[in-house]
Amino acid sequence: MSDPGASRRTGTRELAPAAVEAMALTWRAAPGGVAGYGFLTLAEAAAPIATAWLTKTVIDRLTTPGGAVAGLAAGLAAAGLAAAALPGIGRYLRAQTGRLARADAIDRLFAAAERQVGLRRFEDPVFLDRLRLAQEGAGTTGDLVSGVCGTLNGVLSLAGFVASLLILSPAMTALVLLAAVPALIAELLLSRRRATMQWDIERIHRREFFYSRLLTGVQAATEIRLFGIGAFLRARMMAERRRADVAEARMDRRELVTQGGLTTLSAAVAGAGLWWAVTAARRGSLSVGDVAMFVAAVAGVQAALDTLVSSLASVHQRLLTFSHYVAVIRAEPDLPSADRGTAPALCQGIELRDVWFRYSDDHPWVLRGVDLTIPHGRSVALVGLNGAGKSTLIRLLSRMYDPTRGRILWDGVDLRDIPPADLRERISAVFQDHMNYDMSAAENIGLGHLPALEDPARIEEAAVRAGVHQTLSGLPRGYDTLLTRVFFSEADKGDPETGVVLSGGQWQRLALARALVRDGRDLMILDEPSSGLDPEAEHEVHAGIREHRAGRTSLLISHRLSAVRDADLIAVLHDGRIAERGPHEVLLAADGHYARLFRLQAAGYQEAQ
Numbered sequence: 177m178s179d180p181g182a183s184r185r186t187g188t189r190e191l192a193p194a195a196v197e198a199m200a201l202t203w204r205a206a207p208g209g210v211a212g213y214g215f216l217t218l219a220e221a222a223a224p225i226a227t228a229w230l231t232k233t234v235i236d237r238l239t240t241p242g243g244a245v246a247g248l249a250a251g252l253a254a255a256g257l258a259a260a261a262l263p264g265i266g267r268y269l270r271a272q273t274g275r276l277a278r279a280d281a282i283d284r285l286f287a288a289a290e291r292q293v294g295l296r297r298f299e300d301p302v303f304l305d306r307l308r309l310a311q312e313g314a315g316t317t318g319d320l321v322s323g324v325c326g327t328l329n330g331v332l333s334l335a336g337f338v339a340s341l342l343i344l345s346p347a348m349t350a351l352v353l354l355a356a357v358p359a360l361i362a363e364l365l366l367s368r369r370r371a372t373m374q375w376d377i378e379r380i381h382r383r384e385f386f387y388s389r390l391l392t393g394v395q396a397a398t399e400i401r402l403f404g405i406g407a408f409l410r411a412r413m414m415a416e417r418r419r420a421d422v423a424e425a426r427m428d429r430r431e432l433v434t435q436g437g438l439t440t441l442s443a444a445v446a447g448a449g450l451w452w453a454v455t456a457a458r459r460g461s462l463s464v465g466d467v468a469m470f471v472a473a474v475a476g477v478q479a480a481l482d483t484l485v486s487s488l489a490s491v492h493q494r495l496l497t498f499s500h501y502v503a504v505i506r507a508e509p510d511l512p513s514a515d516r517g518t519a520p521a522l523c524q525g526i527e528l529r530d531v532w533f534r535y536s537d538d539h540p541w542v543l544r545g546v547d548l549t550i551p552h553g554r555s556v557a558l559v560g561l562n563g564a565g566k567s568t569l570i571r572l573l574s575r576m577y578d579p580t581r582g583r584i585l586w587d588g589v590d591l592r593d594i595p596p597a598d599l600r601e602r603i604s605a606v607f608q609d610h611m612n613y614d615m616s617a618a619e620n621i622g623l624g625h626l627p628a629l630e631d632p633a634r635i636e637e638a639a640v641r642a643g644v645h646q647t648l649s650g651l652p653r654g655y656d657t658l659l660t661r662v663f664f665s666e667a668d669k670g671d672p673e674t675g676v677v678l679s680g681g682q683w684q685r686l687a688l689a690r691a692l693v694r695d696g697r698d699l700m701i702l703d704e705p706s707s708g709l710d711p712e713a714e715h716e717v718h719a720g721i722r723e724h725r726a727g728r729t730s731l732l733i734s735h736r737l738s739a740v741r742d743a744d745l746i747a748v749l750h751d752g753r754i755a756e757r758g759p760h761e762v763l764l765a766a767d768g769h770y771a772r773l774f775r776l777q778a779a780g781y782q783e784a785q
C-alpha cells in the first residue's frame with residue numbers, strides 16, 4: 177500500500193485490511209450507533225423465526241381441541257410489532273452511524289492527501305483515479321457497516337430457519353442450501369466485475385468531468401463563446417458519457433441474466449418443496465402446522481439467503497472501493513521527508529549543486545547540472561526563454577520535487593534533511609500560476625500567514641505594499657467583500673455587496689500581498705509577479721519589490737528584463753544549465769544570451785518611441 181499509484185486494480189488480498197479499517201473507523205466514529213445497530217440486527221433476525229414457530233404452534237393448537245392459544249397469540253402480536261418497528265429504528269441508526277463514519281473518513285482522507293508533500297502524486301492519473309474512488313469509498317463507509325449487519329442478519333435468519341427446516345426435512349434443507357451456492361458465487365463474481373468496470377471507466381469519468389467543468393465554468397466561458405467551440409466540447413463530453421454508459425449497460429445486462437437465472441432456480445426449489453410438504457401432509461406424516469412452518473421456513477431460508485448473498489456481494493463491492501481509501505490513507509509521502517530537525521535560519525545562502533531534474537524517466541531532462549548560489553541577503557534574478565526550467569527550479573527550491581541528481585543545500589543542509597513544512601515556513605512566494613480564492617479580500621491575503629487573519633492592520637499593510645489597498649478599501653464591504661459571486665443565487669447577483677469580481681491585474685496584486693503578509697521569511701520567491709499589470713502598476717510594483725528585496729534573500733523570475741537589472745546577481749538558464757551569471761552591466765558587456773535578449777526588448781521599446 178505504500179505506492180497507491182502503482183497498481184490499477186485491487187486484489188482480494190487488500191480486502192481484509194480494508195474490512196478491518198472500515199470497522200475500526202466506524203466503531204471510533206459511532207460506537208453507540210454500531211452497538212445499537214448490531215443489537216437491532218439480532219432482534220430483526222429473530223423476529224421472523226419466532227413468528228414462524230409461534231404460527232405453527234398456534235395452528236397446531238387450534239386444530240387440537242382444548243389447546244390454549246391466548247399467550248401464543250400475544251407473543252405472535254409482539255413478534256409482529258417488533259418486525260414492523262425494528263426496521264425503521266434500524267434505518268435511523270444506520271443513517272446516523274453512516275453520517276458520523278463518513279465525516280471521519282472524509283476528514284482522514286483529505287488529511288492523508290495533505291501528507292503528500294510534493295506534487296508528483298497529483299500528476300499521476302492512477303493516483304487521481306484512486307483518490308476519486310477513495311472519496312466515493314469514504315462517503316459510503318456507513319453502508320459498509322450496514323452491509324456487514326445485513327450479512328449478519330442473513331446468517332442468523334438462515335441459521336434459525338435452517339434449524340427449523342432440518343427438523344421437518346433434512347433432504348429439503350440440503351436442496352435449498354445447495355441451490356444457494358451458485359447464487360453466492362455468481363453474486364461475488366458480479367460484484368468483482370462491477371468494481372473492475374468502475375475502475376476501468378474512472379478515466380472516462382475524469383475526462384467527462386473535465387469537459388463538463390469547462391462548459392459550466394466561468395473561466396473558459398469567454399473563449400468557448402468566442403471560438404464557438406461549445407458544441408464541439410459538448411460532443412466530446414457526450415462521447416465520454418456514452419462510453420461509460422455502454423460499459424455500465426453491459427454490466428447491468430450481465431447482472432440481469434445471472435440474477436434472472438438464479439431467481440428461477442429459487443422458485444423451482446420452493447415449488448418442489450411445497451409439493452413435497454403437501455403430499456407429506458396428505459399422507460399424514462406432517463401436521464397442518466408443520467406445512468405452515470415448512471412454507472415459512474423455505475421462504476425464510478430463501479429470503480435469508482437472498483439477504484446474505486446480496487449483502488455479501490454489496491460488502492464485497494464496497495470493500496473493493498473502500499480499499500482505494502485504505503491505499504490512500506496508508507500511502508507513504510511521495511517524497512522521503514525528515515520528521516526531525518528544523519530549517520536553520522538562513523545565514524550563508526542556498527546552493528544548487530550539480531542539480532539535474534526531469535519530471536519522470538520518460539520525460540526529457542529539464543535541468544542538466546545547474547550550479548547556482550543564492551547568497552543570504554542578496555537579490556538574485558533568474559532569466560531564460562519559455563520552457564527553460566525557471567519555474568521548475570523554484571519547485572525544487574520549495575521541495576515540491578526532489579532533484580533527480582545533485583543536491584540543494586540550505587546553509588549547507590540538504591533540503592531532504594529538513595522537514596518540508598519547516599522549510600516552507602521559511603519561504604514566501606508569488607507563483608506564476610497563483611491561486612484566486614473564492615473568499616473575502618482579507619482572507620485572500622491572510623491565507624499567506626494565518627495569524628494575520630486576526631490582525632487586520634497586518635493585512636492592510638501588505639495590501640498597501642502590493643498597491644491594492646485602494647482597490648480593496650473601495651469595495652462595498654471593504655476587505656470583507658467576497659471576491660466571487662459563485663456562492664450567491666441569481667436573485668442576489670444584482671446586489672454589488674454580495675461579491676465582486678476583480679481584474680486579472682488586481683488578483684495578481686492580491687497574490688503579491690499574500691506573499692508580503694508572510695513578512696520576515698528567509699527567502700522570497702517571485703515568479704513573474706507583474707506579468708498581468710499595466711506599465712504604471714508594473715513600475716510601481718517593481719519599485720515596491722526592489723525596496724522589499726533590499727538586504728533580503730530573494731529570487732525573482734521575470735521576462736521583463738528592465739525589472740531584473742537591479743538584481744545583485746542575474747543568472748541565465750539555458751539548455752538546462754546556468755549559461756551566464758553576473759550583474760547587469762557585466763552580462764551586457766559579455767554580449768551573450770542576456771545581452772541579446774535585453775537589447776531585443778530595449779529595441780522594441782525604442783521603436784515604439
Ligand SMILES: Nc1ncnc2c1ncn2[C@@H]1O[C@H](COP(=O)(O)OP(=O)(O)OP(=O)(O)O)[C@@H](O)[C@H]1O
Binds near residue numbers: 542560
Ligand atoms: N508537471 C510537469 N510535468 C512534465 N513536464 C513539465 C511539467 N512542468 C513543466 N514541464 C516541462 O518542463 C519544462 C520547463 O518548464 P518550466 O515551467 O519550468 O519553464 P519556465 O522556464 O518557467 O517557462 P516559462 O518562461 O514559459 O514560464 C517545459 O518543457 C515543460 O514542458
